[in-house]
Structures are given as C-alpha cells and as structure tokens.
Amino acid sequence: MGSLLRIVNGRVYDPANGIDGEVRDVCIRDGRIVADVPPEARRIDARGMVVMPGGIDIHCHIAGTKVNLARKVQPEDHRHDVHLRTRFTRSGTGGSVPSTFATGYRYAALGYTTAMEAAVTPLGARSTLEELNDTPVLDKGFFVLMGNNVLLFKLLQEGRMEEFRHVLAWWLSVTRAYAPKLVNPGGDEAWKGHRNANITELDARIEPFDLTPRQVIAAFIEAANALGLPHPVHIHCNNLGHSGNFETTLETMRIAEGRRAHITHIQFHSYGSVAGKSRDNPTSRARDIAEFVNTHPNISADVGAVMFGRSTSMTADAPLAYMLRRFGGHKWVNADTEMESGCGIVPFTYQDRIYTNALQWAIGLELFLRSEDPWRMVFSTDHPNGGTFMTYPALIRLLMDKEYRKEQMAHVNQDALDHSGLRECMDREYSLYEIAIITRAGPARLLGLANKGHLGVGADADVTVYEDAADKEAMFAAPRYLVKDGNLVIEDHEFRVDHVGRLLHVEPEFDSSIAQVIEPFFEDYYSIRFANYPVHERYLHQHELVPMARP
C-alpha cells in the first residue's frame, strides 16, 4: 500500500515523540512510518515547511441519520457552496453540513486524516457506516448513544451491574462503534414522555425509573473503565447551554472520582449566570472549569469552541434544540428513536454582536488559554455545532497570534467580553508544538489510537506538510502535501489520487448468553427484530479493530 517516500528538510512537530521543530527526515513505506527507506524512494523537499502527523478530530458530526436530516433540511446552505468533481474525485455540496464526499475532501484539504462522528443512535449505525464509507480519505469511527437507553436504565435500576456491563459491550460490538456516548443523560424520557420536559438536576429522578443522572453517569464511567475501552465514556453533560451550568459540569466530573472520563464540548458547559433583562444571562466560568481539568489528570475534554458565522445545531439533546429553536429561526427538526435517543436540529448563526454568542466565543478561547495540559484539553468546535470544521484554521490563528486575537476582540460584543475572563489571558500564544498536541497527538492519545497522532516508527503514514507562514490561518487552511496511509493524496495543494480510509471500531468482550437478557426486551418494545439488529460485517468495508486499552 502506498509508495516509498522520504520527506526531507521539513521542521517536524511530533509531540508524542518529543520532537519540537527539529529538521529531520520522515520516511514512509507500505503505509507506515519507517526508520529509513532506500535511496530510490521519492523525495519530497519540505524546506521552509512544517511537518505534522495528520489532524485528528475527536468530536464532530459528519455522518448518520441526524446528520443526513440536517443536510436534507438545508438546501439553501448547499447551493452557495458547491464542490466540483474532478476527473477522479466526486462532486458534492458544502455549507455547514457538507455532503459526504465534500466532507472527506475538505477535511483532507485542511490536513486532517481522522475524524470521529460523535453521536449515533444504535438503530442508525448502518446508515452511519454507509455514509462514512462514502466519506473519502479519512479514517473514521463513531460514538454510539447510550445515555438514554431504556434497557440499560432497567438493568441499572435493578442493580444488575454485571449484566449492564455485558449489554454495553454487546451494544458497542454489534453496532461497530468506537466508544459509548452519553448525551444529557436521563433527559429523553422527560422529553418524549412528559410533554417536552427536561431533567436539570443530577439527583433528580428520571421518571418513571428509580434512577438519577448521577447514577447513570457513574455506571457508565465504571463500566467503560472496567471494559478497558481505548476511549472512556464520552460525556455531553446535562444542562448544555444553560446559564449557571458550570456547577453541573463540575459535579459530573467529580462523579468520576479518579476514573477516566471525557467531557465533550466543555465550552457549552462552562457558564455562570448573572441577572439579565428577561432571565439570567450567561457569564464565563471557564476559570473554574479549566482549573478543575488542570488538576484532575483522569479528566479530559475537548473545547467545542464557538466561531462566528453559519452553523447547524444538531444534537441528541432534543430539549436543547427545542430551546434553540426560539433563537434559531424558522426550521426545527426533532427525531425520536425508540428506546435509544432523541435528536434535535436547528440551523443557527453565531453573531459577534450578540452577547451570548460573543460570550461563547470568548469562553472557548479562554478554556484553551487557561489549559495547562494541552494533552487533555483538545481542539474541537463540535462541528458544526460551534462552527464548521472549515473554521479550524481561523481558530488556530486565534490561539497562536495574540495581536490577531486582540483585533478580533475589538469587533465583538464588549459587554460579553466584560463577563468573560478572556482579557486576563491575553499573554498566552500557542506554539506549533502545542497546536500539534491539541489537533493531533492529544486526540490520538485520548482516543487510544496508538498508531496515530505521531510520526514514530510503526505509526500510520498519515502526514501533513504545511508551508510555514506568519498568517497561521492561511498556513493551516491549505497544506502543501497530505499523505494518507502512505499515499500522496494532496501534492502542491491539489488532489492527486482518491483514497478511502478505514473504519475504526472496538469489540469489547461480552458473555454471549447476555442475548437472553436483551432479546425479550426487543420482542416487547423494539420495532425491528432482534436477529436483524446487529450490524453485518460487510458494512465495515475497510476497517481496523482497535484493541482494548488493557486485556
């Protein structure tokens, strides 16, 4: 697979191996990084350029039933941003929810080689896999929604923890998922069964179960650690977007008690509150959140930064989408999935003059700038919720260039800045080394992908070469070269070959007799047959089974 390549003269940023801008060769053979290649290997002269592992998006929404509904509902967002076919690449449409082909090519054109779809209903796993198979270049996987699963709730309220763990492992395996995802745990039952209510307290009862969000979160953290999953449970906390929610977030992190847990798009969960005209307005509590993460090495997070402009709010947190509908305008999609999840979609535009939007933007930056461990506070915009992945270069520039940051701050709602702590952390600028951590090495480590995010011998040959420039946005917007699995996919900024990446998935062990627990529930409450539920192997296409973190 792939050709023999030697990338020479480039400044290499490979934080996992402690390499910080050293000029050295990167050698590639059979899709892997190797120590050396024979002289006949093709040489790529990267003089004046920066060499990094391919980018890894730890949390984005790029495939599946919910994403496709968000695509379908926005023809107006596609027509102004078309993606032309070439002789060998497919056409598509862009906007905040691009078509699958455009998604793959555009991620690649930013230097990314891996992306994780962050919220998939188990029932929708097949369509996610088919869409991901039509998403070129990238390696990819998905997190499967488990935090409102009715069968798991039933086992949990009966204290059947052993079976809970086996059923969770079964679910991850048969849907071909990568990690369990919790979204607003406990909220769906209130939403679907109690006239669009929500659950707002970690200790509130999840009617009609004898169960609280706290118990649900604790059980998943426990089970995911016990199974030895490469990525721990991926948590979208309760009360997303609500003023004063930072306390819920802190309390959720405390539930982990030293065990691994990942808090996603933590920006949306870092709000204090101050009395406003009609109700409480949010303020920044990024300092409290960052301090907690800084001092708790068992916790990791991705930021979920907000960038101004067009986005789409799409989430399994249906009550949240319903709330946003009041601000978002004319379209709202709600989609309930039996026994498993809710879903809401609202097209949304973040505007720099609006208090809340500017505050969210500031909090995202603040979290990055207050983070003391870039390995555990990694890069994301929760694409397309906080902004699309096309805004990544601009966000990198905001982190690396304080003069540019100052200029941008001058354009936003100043009242919001007053209620953030952003002005307190203006000295910090991210280095290329730190950018390589938050966009590559960090996500790889948090995901437990041993062969990704670094350029050591044996790593996947996913390599990005950027032309160094003072304008970091321009630099990160268009890599000169992109190598995927040893193939030179982009050369001189242009696609040279098409490429299909792999599906990354896990198969934690479970006792096969657990089917006797699951099947009767299916017969009673699911609308599809138990035998037709597990996803057949042929949906995997090219795939890689990622081993457990420990046996």
Add this chain to the structure above:
Amino acid sequence: MSDNIRTVPDATCTFCGCVCDDIVLTVDMDSHSITKSQNACVLGKAWFKEHGIEERPRALIGGREASTEEGVEEAAQILANARFPIIYGLSDTTCEAQRVAVAIADMIGGNVDTTTSVCHGPSGIAFQSAGESTASLGEIRNRADLVIFWGGNPAEAHPRLFTRYAVTPKGMYVPNGRKDRTIVLVDVRRTPSTPVADIFLQVKPGSDFEVLWALRALVKGRRIDASIEQRTGVSLAVLQDLVARMKSCRFGVLLFGMGLTMTRGRHFNSGALLALATDLNEFTHFVAAPVRGHGNVTGADNVMSWQTGFPFGVNLSRGYPRFNPGEFTTVDLLSRGEVDAALIIASDPASNFPKPAIEHLKRIPVISLDPKATITGALSRVAFTTATYGINVAGTAYRMDNVPLTLRPAFDSPYPSDEEVLTAIRSRVRELLGGNRLPVGPLPAGKAT
C-alpha cells in the same frame, strides 16, 4: 412441491415503506418460489408469491435477446455519448445500487431523480422549509396515545401500519394497545380504513390546507368563523374537539399520505401539517411522518442526500449538484423534451407518467433494469432483467422512518442484481470517458477548485 424446503425467519418485506422484518418465509428451493410468507400482510404475501424466477432473456437490445455483458456495453455507449442523460427510479432497489446510480450520474454529468418526485416530493419540499418533528415507528408504537391518519388508506395500502406499529400493538406506555389510543382518520371519502377510527373527519376534496390552517389557528387560540364548515365540510365544533385532544394527549402523531401531498396545495398541505405538529409541541409531545410507498424510497432520499446534499431532482451537469424541483424532476425534464437518454432503475414511468413525458421516452434511447417485464422495458433500447431486492438480493433498505434494515434474500436468482449491472456500466463508462466527465463552460462565481 419438492422436499427441498428452506425456512427464512426474520425476513424483510420490501413491498412498501413499512419494511416489516418479521416475515417467516417458506421457500421451495427447487421451484425458486416462496410458498408461504407468515406474518406478511395481503400485499406482502402477493409480493413474495409473485416474485419467482421467470424465464426471461438477461437483456434485450432493441428487442433482440442479448447477454448482460452486451447490454452493459450498449448501455455504456449510450450514456457516454449522451449530452443530457437522466437516471430515474431507484425506490425499489437496494441502497447499494442507489449509491452506484448516483455515482454514474456524477460521472456523466447527468440528472438523477427518484420516484419521490412523484409521491412525497412535496413533503420533502415542505420539510426543507419547515423542518419536522418526527419519530421512529417503534417510538409511535410504544408511546402514541393519539394517532391521526391524514389523506391515506393504510388498511389497503399499508395494512401493518395498523397492526404492527400504530393502532393495535401494545407498547411500553400504551400497555393495552388499541384501548389506550384514540385513532382519528381524515380523508375526503370513507375507505376500508375508516372503521378503524374513533373519529372520522370527512373533508371536502381540495380543502385539506384550510382544515390544517384552521387547526393551527385554534391551537394558537385564534378565532375561527363557523363558516369553516361550508368551506371544508368539517364543523367548528369537530375541529375544536380535535384540537383539545391534540393538546391534551401525551404523545401525538400525524401520519400523512399522498391524499395530502398530491392534491391541490401539494407542499403547502404537507407544510401546514408539519407546522401543525411543530406548533403542538408547545403543549405536548407531537410528531409527524409521511407514510411512504415504495420499499426503499426512503433509502433513495437518504443516499441522494448524503451524496449530493439534496433528496431528489438533482442535476450534475455543471460539475456539482443542483436541486430544483420542477426543473430537474423527471416528469418535467421529459415533458419538455430536454433529455437525450434515460437510465431507468426499478421503476415503470412509461406506465404512469403524463403522456408528453412518455412520448419523449419513446424518442430517446432508454436503458431499463427490472425483474419484471414492464411497459418501460418494452420501449427500451436496452432492457436488463435483474434479480429482485429482498427476495434474491441482499443489501440495505430504509423503512419510512429512516431506520435502515438489512435484507435477507430467500433464494438465488440466475439474474444479476441492479448493483452488479450498474457497477459494470459505471466501470465501462469510466473507461469510455477516461474518468469523470468535466463540465464545459464557466465555473460558478468565486470557485476555482
């Protein structure tokens, strides 16, 4: 009947959008026929019974019997040489075949459209403008205590919508099944579905929009004049009663059919219904869903959307997808005589399109793929016989609620699948064109990629 009998449990019926996956098939492997289809409705039973293996040529080229390979060569030549080729149908085949079909359209710069444009297309347009609150069929089964059918006759068109998903089955929060639900039917006439309903609203033909809009107004607390009865045939008191029920139910659902989407008002009707369901979420949980006809028309919408961004009526001649119903929908393209070749997959437009469209089909080279002899096949330059999805061919089909299911074929067919024929055509067209055809003329403003 032979001794060579096979049983296929949990088989999937692709006759309609219910895509029931609990069918137990008894298959006579020697005669290539399904002798029994337990759990299937009357429509499903007929579907399984009538799809045995017929003795038909693998392909017909200009009426002459030919091999599949000869057919592929002829089809590829037609598509590679056409200036404005169209691809149409796709709702009765697998997603795997649909993906290849859209890929061919992208390669040749053609137009691709599905039967959605002549059934729930207006619902797709309404969805784009208003959004939708919806739910999987299992959610409806487990929770819905108020079920309203609008403009459809499920007893005859989707029988198991009643028995498996929405009327009689017991669910988690409706443990007594039918007794725990109120069923409302809205239609212009009495049908075999009517007796199922607790409440029947007979609206005057062509007045669905007015009834829906009046309901929206009442939900929002606005005044409606009693003259609504003269206009729509439904009294104000009946409307007020329905509104009270809708606002007070725990989980309400509006299931709507082509009686709404293909009558006066079209996407305004669908849009009014979707907006009504959305409005009701101020008071309780309320969802709506179109009742889809063909077995995998929902899959076609999904494949089109993930590959192009749009659900139907997509043109790729400029090198990127454009969506414009009325311009790029097949009836319109054919009726205007704009296209010079057609690839029709698993559909029979010559049997149900308007006359001007059929007249144009007769003038141009048509390639068709179908398990059965069809009228479209008879006027085709190249007519392939293909295996039947779900009966002979594995793959994926989407239920009307966007739930994807894997098909369990009952027996092998001597004929290739749609996917195999399309993949061969795609490979040959690629050879003939040397890759994707690039558009001529100016690029869209601001784009230089």
